Amino acid sequence: MTATVAVVGGGYGGITVAQALDDVADVVLIDPKDAFVHNVAALRAIVDPSWAEQMFMPYSGLLKRGRVVEDWVVSVEAHGVWLSSGGFMQADYIVIATGTSYPFPAKVGSHHAEAARRRIQATSEALYQAGHVLLLGAGPVGLELAGEISSAWPQKGVTVVDPAGExxxxxxxxxxxxxxxxxxxxxxxxxxxxxxxxxxLGTAPDHSLPVPAGTLQTFTTTMRSGETVTADIWFRCHGRQPASRVLGRSLSMVRRHDDLIEVMPDLRLRGQRRVFAIGDVTATGALDTAVVAIEQAGVVADNIRFLLTGEGELGTYRPAQPVLSIPLGPTGGVTYIPDAGILDGDATAEIKGGDLFVGRYAAMFGLSG
Ligand SMILES: Cc1cc2nc3c(=O)[nH]c(=O)nc-3n(C[C@H](O)[C@H](O)[C@H](O)COP(=O)(O)OP(=O)(O)OC[C@H]3O[C@@H](n4cnc5c(N)ncnc54)[C@H](O)[C@@H]3O)c2cc1C
Incomplete structure (x- = not known):
């Protein structure tokens, strides 16, 4: 009998581990979405919705033997998962790859590709009409979105606000x-x-904003530091939330105070032989990037293969030196690669600006890209 591997979450980490084990196990990938979302292109799509045609990839082409179940896991236990549709799915191995949630537009916030495309299109139209845009948060998302907007519409005003001083x-x-x-x-x-x-920087709006995020409506807000900002639309560019509430009662002791899941160096949950976790939802000290989620997926796929076949040995994940790339639209930004050092906007554009890695993921799903 072949072992069953339940992969909870079909983001970057989940699709990688599921595909890597498809030949050796009965893989079941569970995600409420009807398509993989290539999140890396999400902010480009807001200024150019033609990207939204490429960033949703149906799961149907991912696995040859295994299956994809469109459902929401409400609870992961040591020997299987409870689904929101009812019923318990037993599994020999479980990989938790539930990632993090993030406000729109950094994450699309819908399980249906068509609805997400419509929301992107509508937001893009509203943004097109806005003369001034306010972005709350000067982290990677706020800066990348500022870069996309200022590249697409150089005449638009953009203000980025952050309570931190830098x-x-x-x-x-x-x-x-x-x-x-x-x-x-x-x-x-x-x-x-x-x-x-x-x-x-070093300030924030002194009251909650008078209009919902992403809505085209002119408003003025005052900062705690006294400056005023008049904008026609605003977006929340902070508020990442690890999706670890999925841990059931038998596993909940590994959820940390910051909602990340504690894992051992071989990426199993402490005290568990058959339950692993990877990607943004884990506390490994690595950056929250797709690159890291994919590396961890490789370690877990090898470890499950070892546990199934006895060939090889259990491997451990050691965070590599961080690689970081923050584009400012298709022509700017900054990148750090350990062997190359800090690279400027032109190099960043070359690395990331082109197809935003769409082709790589399209190939995984058997699409032409
Ligand atoms: C705007 C933006 C740009 C980015 N650009 C880059 C980049 O250029 N390069 C890079 O390396 N990284 C980039 N990142 C970071 C990257 O997107 C994340 O690090 C990556 O998505 C993490 O992968 P993951 O598999 O851990 O989780 P995710 O990709 O977030 O996938 C989690 C999946 O789990 C599913 N899920 C959640 N809860 C449940 C549940 N209870 N049951 C079933 N399924 C569930 C979700 O639907 C989702 O599909 C970017 C992030 C953002 C927001």
């Missing part, structure tokens, strides 16, 4: 050498200034 604050750059981080911040800062982007 861009890219918080834990995001914690593992970077401070001098390196500062150089990257300086380069991004400079490029944003050249585009006329207004940065209000």
């Amino acid at each position: 861009i890219l604050s918080g834990t995001f750059m914690a593992d970077f050498d401070p001098e390196l981080s500062q150089r990257m911040r300086d380069m991004l800062h400079q490029q944003l200034m050249e585009r006329g982007t207004r940065l209000l």
Whole structure:
């Protein structure tokens, strides 16, 4: 009898581990979405909705033997998962790859590709009509969105506000050498200034904003520091939330106070022989990137293969030196690659600006790209 591997979540990590084990196990990939979302292109799609035609990839082409179940896992236990449609799916191995949620437009917020495309299109039209855009958050999402808007519509005003005193604050750059981080911040800062982007740092709106995010309606808001901003639309560019509430009662002790899942170096949950976790939802100290989720998926696929066949040995995940790329639209940004150092906007555009890796993922799903 072949072992069953339940993969909970069909994002970057989940699709990679599911495809890697398809030849050796009965793989069941469970995700409420009707298509994989290539999130890396989400912010480009907001200024150019033609990208929304390419960023949703039906799961049907992913697995040859295994199956994809369109459902929501309400609880993961040591020997299987409870589905929102009712019923318990027993599994010999489980991989939790539920990632994080994030406000629209960084994450699309709908399980249906068609509805998500319509929302992207409508938001893009509203954005097109807006004269001034307010972005709350100067992390990677806020800066990347500012870059996309200022590239697509150089005449539009863009203001980015963040309570921290510098861009890219918080834990995001914690593992970077401070001098390196500062150089990257300086380069991004400079490029944003050249585009006329207004940065209000060390402050925040003193009241909640009077209109919902993503709505075309002119409003004025006052910052705690006294400046006022009049904008026609705004977006929340912070608020990442790890999707770890899926841990059932028998596993909940590995959920940390910050909602990340604690894993051992071989990416199994502490005390569990057959339950693994990968990607953004885990506390491995690595950056929240698709690159990391895919690396971890490779380690887990090898480990499950070892547990199934006895060939090889259990491997461990060690965070590699971080790679970071923040594009500012198709022609700017900054990238850090350990062997190459800090790369400027032109190099960033070359690395990421082209097809935003759509072709790579289209190939995984048997699409032409
Ligand atoms: C705007 C933006 C741009 C980015 N650009 C890059 C980039 O250029 N390069 C890079 O490396 N990284 C980039 N990232 C980061 C990257 O998207 C994440 O690190 C990556 O998605 C993490 O993969 P994951 O598999 O852990 O989770 P995700 O890709 O978030 O996938 C999680 C999946 O789990 C599903 N799920 C959640 N809960 C349940 C449940 N209870 N039951 C079943 N399924 C569930 C979700 O529907 C989702 O499909 C970007 C992120 C954003 C927001």
